[in-house]
Amino acid sequence: MPAASEYLSDLSSYLNASPSSFHAAHSAGLRLLEAGFARLEESEQWPVAAGKYFVIRDGALIAWVKQADAGPLTGFHIVGAHTDSPTFTLKPRPSSGRAGWLQAGVEIYGGPLLNSWLDRELILAGRIVTRDGVEHLVRTGPLLRFAQLAIHLDRAANDGLVLDRQQHMNPVWGLGDPGHADLLTVVLEEAGLKPADVGGFDVVIADSQQPQRFGAGGAFLAAGRLDNLVSVHAGLHALIGGSSADGAQRPIAVVAAFDHEEVGSASRSGASGPFLEDVLLRISAGTGAGLEERMRAMASSVCISADAAHAVHPNYPERHDPANRPVPNGGPVLKINANQRYATDAPGASLWAGLCQRTSVPYQEFVSNNAIPCGSTIGPLTATRLGIRTLDVGIPILSMHSAREMCGVEDPYRLARVLGEFFHGGPGDSPSSGTMH
Ligand SMILES: [Zn+2]
Numbered sequence: 001m002p003a004a005s006e007y008l009s010d011l012s013s014y015l016n017a018s019p020s021s022f023h024a025a026h027s028a029g030l031r032l033l034e035a036g037f038a039r040l041e042e043s044e045q046w047p048v049a050a051g052k053y054f055v056i057r058d059g060a061l062i063a064w065v066k067q068a069d070a071g072p073l074t075g076f077h078i079v080g081a082h083t084d085s086p087t088f089t090l091k092p093r094p095s096s097g098r099a100g101w102l103q104a105g106v107e108i109y110g111g112p113l114l115n116s117w118l119d120r121e122l123i124l125a126g127r128i129v130t131r132d133g134v135e136h137l138v139r140t141g142p143l144l145r146f147a148q149l150a151i152h153l154d155r156a157a158n159d160g161l162v163l164d165r166q167q168h169m170n171p172v173w174g175l176g177d178p179g180h181a182d183l184l185t186v187v188l189e190e191a192g193l194k195p196a197d198v199g200g201f202d203v204v205i206a207d208s209q210q211p212q213r214f215g216a217g218g219a220f221l222a223a224g225r226l227d228n229l230v231s232v233h234a235g236l237h238a239l240i241g242g243s244s245a246d247g248a249q250r251p252i253a254v255v256a257a258f259d260h261e262e263v264g265s266a267s268r269s270g271a272s273g274p275f276l277e278d279v280l281l282r283i284s285a286g287t288g289a290g291l292e293e294r295m296r297a298m299a300s301s302v303c304i305s306a307d308a309a310h311a312v313h314p315n316y317p318e319r320h321d322p323a324n325r326p327v328p329n330g331g332p333v334l335k336i337n338a339n340q341r342y343a344t345d346a347p348g349a350s351l352w353a354g355l356c357q358r359t360s361v362p363y364q365e366f367v368s369n370n371a372i373p374c375g376s377t378i379g380p381l382t383a384t385r386l387g388i389r390t391l392d393v394g395i396p397i398l399s400m401h402s403a404r405e406m407c408g409v410e411d412p413y414r415l416a417r418v419l420g421e422f423f424h425g426g427p428g429d430s431p432s433s434g435t436m437h
Contacts (some may be wrong), residue, residue, distance in 0.1 A: 007413040008221065012211040014233045016226065019125035019139055021059030021205035021259045024083035024229060028061050028236055028257060029054060035240040037063060042278075048286040055279060059259035060269035061085050062279045063239055065423075069249050072289035075300035076280060078253040078388070079238065079419050081231035081307065082261035082380050085224070086110035086401045088117075088169065088202040090124065090183070096170065097178030103170040104144055104183055107202065110262030114163045116402035117205075118136055118148040122171065124187050126203035133199075138191045142208040142416035144171035157364070171205070207403045215275050219329060219409060226397055227308035227406040232257045234416040235306065241416075251301065252283060253423035261307070261378055271378035277386060302351065303390040304422055305343065305379030306415065308405070309366050311331035311396035324367045326396035328408030331362035332415045335377075335392040341368075343379035348391030355421045363415045364396065393418075 014031075018024035029039060037052040046053075048111035050070060054063035057353045059084060067074075088106035108114075121142035146169060151157050163169065174181060185195055187203060198230050201206045211223035235255040256279075267273055284294045309332075312325035326333045337344040344352075356363045368374040383390035395411040 006261035007416065008196050008213070008409055010237075011230065011233050011412055012221075012223065015211050015225055015229055018083070018201075018225065018229055019123060020127070021083040022127045022137060022202065022203045023125060023139070023157045024225075024232060025056050025061040025257065025259075026304055028057055028063070028083075031192060031236055031240065032063050035378065037240075041187035043334040046282055046286060048288075058269040059274055060275055061257045062235070062254065062276060064252055064254040064279070064283065064363060065239060066252050066283065066286075067250055070252055070287055071253050072284075072287045072293035073297050073300075074249065074287065074304075075251045075282075075297045076254050076388075077422055078254040078256055078276070078301065078303040078382075079231075079235040079321055079422070080256045080276075080303055080305040080382055080390075081235055082228045082258045082259065082265075082271070082378060083232060084110070084259050084262050085227060085229070086262050088112070088171075088205040090126075090201065093097070095178050095181060095183045097181075098175075102176055102178055102183070103172055106169060106171065106205065108165055108169065111287055111401055113266075113399070114165070114169065115161055116399070116404065117169075118146050120146055120403055122155055122206050124203050125206050126201065128188065128191065128201045128203070129199050130197045131199040132197075136191050136193060138187055139248060140187055140190050140192075140201065143186065144173045144205065146171045169375045196356045197322045205400050209404065213409060220406050221412075222404055222406045224404055224408050226262070226395075228306075228394075230308065230395055230407065230412050231415070233307035234412060237416040238419035238423050242420045250424065254280075256382075258378055265378060265381050271275050272385065276382060280386070298386065298388060301386075301388045302348075302422075303343075303379070303382050303386070303388045304341040304352075304419065305377055305382065305390055306419070307377040307379075307392065307394045308397045308400055308407075309394040310375075310400060311334055311407075312397050313398060319372055319415045321367050321369050324365050326364040326366050326404075328396055328398070329410040330364045330396065331356070332393055332411055332418060333364045333366045333396050335379075335394065336365060337374045337376075338366045339374070340380050341376040342392035343390035344382040344392050345389075348389055352391055352393065352418075355418045355425070358425060359414075359417045359421045361418050363393075363418075366396075 017027035379392035
């Protein structure tokens with residue numbers, strides 16, 4: 001395991017390499033290849049041998065380590081996370097413009113804090129599929145900006161900024177006649193493609209600014225997409241980094257990084273879709289498990305759903321529960337919600353406490369203020385779909401869904417260490433299956 005500062009610079013390079021969900025899955029795949037994992041295609045026969053594997057479905061990735069002694073009754077330890085972040089996607093016919101400006105037509109993706117995207121230099125990134133069916137990852141340099149109206153022309157701006165989602169969210173990217181300029185051509189040029197080649201595209205906006213440490217003693221990290229690439233990165237790090245030292249039989253370690261969490265997860269690469277179930281079924285089949293054995297293996301399986309958590313905001317402490325107020329660098333957060341917006345229950349909490357204790361990692365708890373509706377994440381979705389014991393965790397951040405979020409520099413590495421223990425640690429980390437004493 002690297003030092004915390006080394007971990008942080010590795011995290012920053014993953015954030016930089018992952019401006020879109022497609023890039024996040026692809027750059028995760030590159031890391032896995034480098035670590036000796038083999039990429040499998042869903043349309044091909046999968047090996048039954050033990051080994052390290054991954055599969056990419058659009059902007060989602062699932063990777064796993066099957067130990068040599070894995071059999072039909074071996075359960076799964078799964079870390080779930082998501083690759084997407086709130087942003088804007090290019091509309092079809094994205095080239096527009098008024099008053100001598102070239103602008104881009106964009107659709108809002110998920111729930112971004114719109115104001116946080118103003119007055120930043122932004123890139124375009126995503127995938128282009130050419131008419132021959134080949135997928136190309138593309139990424140531009142700084143190209144666009146949602147320019148805010150000067151205060152002289154809107155004296156009430158500081159009384160409560162109102163941004164119309166259609167009228168005001170049209171970034172500028174040049175000057176000229178929109179009838180004679182094509183934004184897509186600019187994107188294609190970077191990839192050496194021609195407009196006539198293009199069959200379709202999924203392209204999003206991302207901030208061009210690099211991640212940066214700041215604060216007293218460099219205590220904080222600011223970056224886009226901390227929600228939720230910090231968790232994807234931690235899961236990968238845990239999966240790649242460790243190996244079982246004690247020789248005890250371990251569950252099959254799985255990282256599932258889904259797309260489309262920010263828009264409800266209902267897609268073929270989202271957590272409400274069949275991707276994880278498909279992969280687990282195929283791994284099970286490879287161990288020779290019949291239905292009875294598979295159900296027994298699932299009953300001993302556990303999922304840790306890792307996603308960003310809310311740190312207490314010093315200007316709005318009343319929005320939080322008075323007793324449960326996570327702070328940056330206080331350790332990763334166990335998320336609890338009676339209404340099952342988070343899947344954590346007492347056996348899951350007990351498992352988490354044990355993992356943190358064995359890795360000497362402090363942890364905190366988040367629960368909503370009753371007057372404020374709770375957010376949700378993929379944990380309850382995978383729990384509902386698969387019936388696997390699930391707990392929701394994550395690192396505490398401020399400015400969630402801003403173009404530039406912030407976290408403490410200690411917490412990402414701590415999360416990775418706890419997840420590593422979950423994958424590779426000693427026996428005794430399966431929660432009780434409800435046995436009462
Ligand atoms: Zn998230």
